[in-house]
Amino acid sequence: MGDVLHVVGGGLVVAGALLTLLGGVGVLRFPDVYTRIHAASLTDTGGATLVLLGLALISGLTLETLKLGFVWAFVMLTTPAAANALANAAFSAGHTPRIGAFQIMKGVAASEARPDTQRRETSDDDESAAP
Amino acid sequence: MSEIALQVNFGLNIALLLMLVAIGLAIARTRSLLAAILLMGVYSLASAVWLIVMDAADVAFTEAVVGAGISTVVLLGAILLVRAGPVRHNWRMTIVPAVLVLGVGGLLVYAVTGLPEFGDPASPTNAHVGRRYLIQTPDEIGVPNVVTAVLASYRGFDTLGETVVVFAAGIGVALMLGFGPRSNLPPAPAATGDHHVVLRVTAKLLIPLIALFAFYVQFHGDLGAGGGFQAGVILAVAPILHALVFGLRGTIAALPVRAVRSIATMGVLLYSGVGVVCMINGGGFLDYDYLFPPSVEAMIPPGLMGDPDHAHHWGQHFGIFFIELGVLLTVAATMVTIFYGFAGRAAEEPGAST
Amino acid sequence: MNVAVTHFNYLAAVVLMMIGLYVLFSTGNLIKRMIGLALFQTSTALFYISLGKVSGGTAAIRIYADSPEARALAAQLDPAYVQQFGVGGVVYSNPLPHVLILTAIVVGVATLSVGLSIAVRIREAYGTVEAGEIEAVARVDAAGAGRGP
Numbered sequence: 001m002g003d004v005l006h007v008v009g010g011g012l013v014v015a016g017a018l019l020t021l022l023g024g025v026g027v028l029r030f031p032d033v034y035t036r037i038h039a040a041s042l043t044d045t046g047g048a049t050l051v052l053l054g055l056a057l058i059s060g061l062t063l064e065t066l067k068l069g070f071v072w073a074f075v076m077l078t079t080p081a082a083a084n085a086l087a088n089a090a091f092s093a094g095h096t097p098r099i100g101a102f103q104i105m106k107g108v109a110a111s112e113a114r115p116d117t118q119r120r121e122t123s124d125d126d127e128s129a130a131p
Numbered sequence: 132m133s134e135i136a137l138q139v140n141f142g143l144n145i146a147l148l149l150m151l152v153a154i155g156l157a158i159a160r161t162r163s164l165l166a167a168i169l170l171m172g173v174y175s176l177a178s179a180v181w182l183i184v185m186d187a188a189d190v191a192f193t194e195a196v197v198g199a200g201i202s203t204v205v206l207l208g209a210i211l212l213v214r215a216g217p218v219r220h221n222w223r224m225t226i227v228p229a230v231l232v233l234g235v236g237g238l239l240v241y242a243v244t245g246l247p248e249f250g251d252p253a254s255p256t257n258a259h260v261g262r263r264y265l266i267q268t269p270d271e272i273g274v275p276n277v278v279t280a281v282l283a284s285y286r287g288f289d290t291l292g293e294t295v296v297v298f299a300a301g302i303g304v305a306l307m308l309g310f311g312p313r314s315n316l317p318p319a320p321a322a323t324g325d326h327h328v329v330l331r332v333t334a335k336l337l338i339p340l341i342a343l344f345a346f347y348v349q350f351h352g353d354l355g356a357g358g359g360f361q362a363g364v365i366l367a368v369a370p371i372l373h374a375l376v377f378g379l380r381g382t383i384a385a386l387p388v389r390a391v392r393s394i395a396t397m398g399v400l401l402y403s404g405v406g407v408v409c410m411i412n413g414g415g416f417l418d419y420d421y422l423f424p425p426s427v428e429a430m431i432p433p434g435l436m437g438d439p440d441h442a443h444h445w446g447q448h449f450g451i452f453f454i455e456l457g458v459l460l461t462v463a464a465t466m467v468t469i470f471y472g473f474a475g476r477a478a479e480e481p482g483a484s485t
Numbered sequence: 486m487n488v489a490v491t492h493f494n495y496l497a498a499v500v501l502m503m504i505g506l507y508v509l510f511s512t513g514n515l516i517k518r519m520i521g522l523a524l525f526q527t528s529t530a531l532f533y534i535s536l537g538k539v540s541g542g543t544a545a546i547r548i549y550a551d552s553p554e555a556r557a558l559a560a561q562l563d564p565a566y567v568q569q570f571g572v573g574g575v576v577y578s579n580p581l582p583h584v585l586i587l588t589a590i591v592v593g594v595a596t597l598s599v600g601l602s603i604a605v606r607i608r609e610a611y612g613t614v615e616a617g618e619i620e621a622v623a624r625v626d627a628a629g630a631g632r633g634p
Binding site: 141188190209240244264282354358360 | 488497499503504505507515517519521523524536540541542544569570572583587588591592594595599602605608614615
């Protein structure tokens, strides 16, 4: 029984690693910011889920399982938020997708992505408060 | 079985080191400062994984938090402030250092071949004092994590020095850049649409959890990987994340500059105060066996915690507890001070948003 | 065995150290120089940790002798090896380099911030962080001060 769990868990870890590798290839191969963010974030959460599931199977039902669950919850919270922030920043900076501007960009981009409000990214919130 | 396990370990080691060298080369090659800083973050994460392979769990923890967290934020703050363009090169600046580096590197490689083999358990490094620490820690200190025992007790004086250096560096940054914004920051402009709503909600969820995790790392440091340095840096991440997402003004209102300054000082005072108490009770500086006077020691029932034969472990336990608390306070407050220095400067600069 | 294999970690540390040194020398940009210095510093950490590794060892957190974990770890190694180099039936890596490097990393980021804040002040005073241009600005300033009223 333990051996079967070990083999299945190891397989899941390898699958997760391969998925993450695929995401890396996607980041290199995809044409523009948005598709690259898409490739990185989706494979990140998926790969991490598979790896953590595999590790949970290998370690068996112990305290480790709970810790792995916490890690999973953390990854599920942060990676999508980071991808959102990244896409938001790219949008505010006026990047247009290669496949053509999407609906919101045609109307809003011209008025909202003015040069002086461009850098309204996460780290710049405090300084945009400067006089 | 054993051979395979060792070979897998060694193979991982080599693969990760090659990865580190590749990232290092990329850092040297790139002309974009932003790319170099982000690559440094990647380098830190890769080296944290390598440190786990090298059994250095505590160090891996520190490297992951410091390298990929704080130092990236500080470097990004610095390039925001200096607004440096791409790095310029000319051929003279390439050839001369290359020749020099090759010469020095050749000498070092020659020196390295005289070292004991990698992983040799009988090498002078591993056979003497490190082994003594491993053998004696359960008897003398009584905490399972030998790294914490060495850090806080055997080499407590050394760690006091490191804590003071961190504190002094914080003062140095504050003297250069100010303890925070000198003037009152104007209120943040009304939120523009709901662009950052995901970020805000996630940050609100995460900030208390980050602080909680820092305390777990702090108080779990005797038993597993963790301790004051790691916990201090993690704890500092919570206000930094708050400032990045909600603006510096709100963070300073919640955690005033004066309070951060006092906390950093209190940490160093707590640490050295433990040492002085030990001296008053008849021991040496930071000799935790003398932390409690004998009358207090006698009141503790034997076998209350851990090994019944070693009642004096109580002094060690509490000594380590207090000095790790001092390290936590100083490191966390210093990191926040450094961040306030950089972020306050950025907030004050007219036209920093260009 | 081949020296390139048995001493691979030390060679990698030397290579990384030289990359850091090269970055330090090959650019006049003070921020890039600080990055090179940080790289240099991590290579030292790499070297120390490599020295403290004991093959077949585990993290230096004492496990009770005769516990299932201790037996599982010892079962992977040669009993004579464990007998000779183990402590309480388990082989541990050397904790001393870990302690030294752990504190050095935190001190490293603190000193890195000091260096960066000096670079920020230099930028405010001279308008540049390129070493060559700083000297030029300083020379012009000195000449201006000499001719001034």
